[in-house]
Amino acid sequence: MSGSAQTGRDAEDAPRDLVLELDGVTKTYGHQPPVPALRGVSFAVERGELAAIVGPSGSGKSTLLHVVGTLERPSAGRVRIGGVDVAALDDRALSRLRAREIGFVFQQFFLAEHATVRENVADGLLYAGAPVAERFASADVALEQVGLSHRAGFRPGKLSGGERQRVAIARALVGRPAIVLADEPTGNLDSATGAAIMELLHELHAGGATILMITHDAALAEQLPRQLRVLDGRIVADTRRAAA
């Protein structure tokens, strides 16, 4: 599913393989008066892309992440993940979709302190129905990818912030999801560690992973091949850097 053979760069001549499509997505909170967080957002992400959603706080980018991650349903408009319209799915089917097609990376890592690094990563597959042996084998591969194989038996409390975020990234990657959603992945890290994490995201992208990163940091967003600027619940710019 992760389409490791294909990258975004040679997708121009191939038929477009869309991992994520948003079409006129609106999200409104409350009733009296309604507060619009997203006002008609439309964009698409191809397999193998590395893109940033960038905007100041309150611009609606977190809501956008939740809608894309199927943690919230849009008030109007359509969200398709891997070609499936999520509006048609019930809680069970949505959960299965999250378990298999979407990987999350959070600013606060959210690691289980009483479990080892390896168990934390393997738990990324807990709800996907994989047997234990397969979960741990995949966890070892994912830890290799983020360069933390030597920390597999540690508890998260013994790790540095950068290492903790790498564990969280490995957990997001372990099921080889169609898309990884990273919410301010460097937000809790110092700049040097943050830069290392960015480098890791670039490496994973080069390896074929589709990554959508959310950030308020315009400078950070500019390092990525594509930036979607969000302001007041709308996409105000969709710029692509010339392929390196």
Add this chain to the structure above:
Amino acid sequence: MSGADERQRLRPADALRVASIGLRARPLRAALSALGIAIGTASIVAVLGLSASSQAGLLAEIDRLGTNLLTVESGKSISGAPAQLPHEAAARVGHLGAVQAVADAAKVDGVHVYRSPLVPAGNTGGLQVRAASLGLPRVLGIGVAQGAWLNAGTAQAPVTVLGADAAAQLGIDRVGPGVRAWLGDRWFAVAGILGRSPLEPAIDASALVGYPAAARELGYVDVDVDGVSARQSPGGMADDAAAAPGPASAIYVRTARGHEAEVQARLAQTANPAAPAEADVSQPSDVLTARAAAAGAFDSLFLGLGAVALLVGAVGVANIMLISVLERRSEIGLRRALGATRAQIRSQFLAESVLLALVGGGAGVLAGAAATAIYASGKGWAIVIPPQAWAGGLGSALLIGALAGLLPAIRASRLAPTVALRSV
């Protein structure tokens, strides 16, 4: 993707691991919140266990003493005056079929036992003097604690054997040369001290002498007055050594097992053919059986207290689970993001609550069983923990865990994942 029907339920081992996360992460809190359920379960198990064990103890005692003992006692005549059993009643009863052994005793009225002649006559201490046939301890199942029981020789002599309470009351705890008690108006040597007599407690408070000695030394003799046997009061014409001893006031009969009812039916008629209504027939083991049946009488009170402790424990578990759900919002959000369904979150917290209650219930069952074992073995009873005690204890813990965890689990499952993830 949506059409795939692969398993979405967690494997049992995974479900158990996920359900025990809260317990493993905060063991002290888990232990304290399970304590209420443990105390409730322990008290219920201990109450049921102790009453069952004491019942078993009584039944074992009844079994040891036998239920095949019947007693014939002199009752009252129609006019209400004390009646007497005929002199030959014991011998007649002994000829009944299915009767294995017969012994008898006669309460000697007006004679008391004292530590010494210096004790005022009124201070009888409630002790009585009885003449007893030689087979009495064997028929009543009484052991000899010290010394020896009467024999054909000592039954003729001023020798007494004391019941357990009588010995304690008189301050006599050993036998030997020079140990004596004052009976009537002379010294009797104390030949032995009996063990407990559960089937006939009157023996415990008696000083026992042989029939010949009772006749010769205490004046308990037969006097024929208008064809009715009567005994002569002490201090009277006791100088006639040839006078026959007075009649028995109680006859103890061991029957063949299974023939108690048939013997009982014919006993009064046999013992006193002239006036069967004046002979009272009873089965002493009935009293012990009634005591065994009454052993559980206070159970409901203590079971009620145990149930209150369980209820308080349930409230404690519910409270801890609600707090736990609030504290673990980010874990819930993460699990939802990793693909857990609402039902899986609900099951996780419900299972955690049940697990917590089961840990408490298990500890309670063990504690209750240990308390029962210690108390019962101290009393020499068989240790009986009724299955309904431990199964009921664990079952109610399970039920309480499920009830206490229901609301917190539903709350956890309804938590919007985005709200859960934001709350850090």
